[in-house]
Amino acid sequence: MLDIKWIRDNPDKLDAALARRGAAPLAEQLLKLDEERRAHLTRLQTLQGRRNEASKAIGKAKGTGDEAGAEELIREIGEIKEAIQDGEETERRIDKSLEDALARIPNIPLDDVPEGADETDNVEIRRHGEAPNFGFAPKEHYELGEGLGLMDFEQAAKISGSRFTILKGQLARMERALGQFMLDLHTGEHGYQETAAPLLVRDEALFGTGQLPKFSEDLFHTSEGRWLIPTAEVPLTNMVREQMLGAGDLPLRFTALTPCFRSEAGSAGRDTRGMLRQHQFYKVELVSVTDEGSSIAEHERMTAAAEEVLKRLGLSYRVVTLCAGDMGFGARKTYDIEVWLPGQDAFREISSCSVCGDFQARRMGTRYRVEGEKAARYVHTLNGSGVAVGRALIAVMENYQNEDGSITVPEALRPYMGGLERIERTA
Incomplete structure (x- = not known):
């Protein structure tokens, strides 16, 4: 399996290698999946960060007697928890799509391998x-x-x-x-x-x-x-x-x-x-x-x-x-x-x-x-x-x-x- 980081840095080399093997270009498709995955991970990290902030804020609200504020934060954390659970399922789906795509890509020929079709x-x-x-x-x-x-x-x-x-x-x-x-x-x-x-x-x-x-x-x-x-x-x-x-x-x-x-x-x-x-x-x-x-x-x-x-x-x-x-x-x-x-x-x-x-x-x-x-x-x-x-x-x-x-x-x-x-x- 190829390294997605290498593909990210060398999309043209990947497509050139696939062309040598007589295969269609795949870099654009892979990079799109990779970008979707990274963007989704960023959203999940943002939600997790907000959940941590809200959890800390609950204690402060209760400490100042702001029960309504604490209840609102608890409600927000519940919504964030549900969103994270949904997001983790989406993450697994995106990961599988990317892994399946990477699993079907052949290896990169060395430079001294002769050109040819058969x-x-x-x-x-x-x-x-x-x-x-x-x-x-x-x-x-x-x-x-x-x-x-x-x-x-x-x-x-x-x-x-x-x-x-x-x-x-x-x-x-x-x-x-x-x-x-x-x-x-x-x-x-x-x-x-x-x-x-x-x-x-x-x-x-x-x-x-x-x-x-x-x-x-x-x-x-x-x-x-x-x-x-x-x-x-x-x-x-x-x-x-x-x-x-x-x-x-x-x-x-x-x-x-x-x-x-x-x-x-x-x-x-x-x-x-x-x-x-x-x-x-x-x-x-x-x-x-x-x-x-x-x-x-x-x-x-x-x-x-x-x-x-x-x-x-x-x-x-x-x-x-x-x-x-x-x-x-x-x-x-x-x-x-x-x-x-x-x-x-x-x-x-x-x-x-x-x-x-x-x-x-x-x-x-x-x-x-x-x-x-x-x-x-x-x-x-x-x-x-x-x-x-x-x-x-x-x-x-x-x-x-x-x-x-x-x-x-x-x-x-x-x-x-x-x-x-x-x-x-x-x-």
């Missing part, structure tokens, strides 16, 4: 590795999985509907191996603390990270009022919700391997074959909480940690900076890591790493104190995939496929698969 305007900044050169036409992951008899979309659809997959045997083990490999890498070498986080969260948690109220249609809601997490970013970031931290406590770094649940409401007709876009998938999430001076460097560090997963797996990838029009709601800057998929002959996203500044911290009420400073500051938060496990499985299958349809197990995964070197169809 993914075609994203800017590639580096590539790593070479795409494999097969002596045959490479297959897509679902062709390989079904050929091995270890990937079943038809039965999954009977159980749960479209956009679900059943993995069996060594493919199911490889998915588990990938998640364990990523956790071990991030906890053992990158300094993240492994966390077992809830998969069901309350409204407040999703509001804190920016999924609510704007993106409720992308989520699964339970009959008891909780939500299935779309990403472990939600519980991991909210671990510092409503806390006052010390500067010496920072940075905090958390990681978790969890299933994630998304309705994919806006993806009708996209990636309908295979398991690229699922309602349920596993992901290793990275979350960092830093002071305001460290978040930009932490963004580079987090992205490098996610890249290391793909380097260890021997996968070719590229890193792109998202343009202003393609960034997520809460991000100030985002790097997408796109892995090469030979079956599709294309790069596809496998990780997004975003720096959010104090945007989420303001929504969560999370601050920190710097020694010697009277006022507390809001923390900065970052999140990234380290990486999407299902898409990593797809990438391994397609990049390590053999002409006979078998899949070579990358060396980094063999210790997690009992030394298995190749996945083959069993009779």
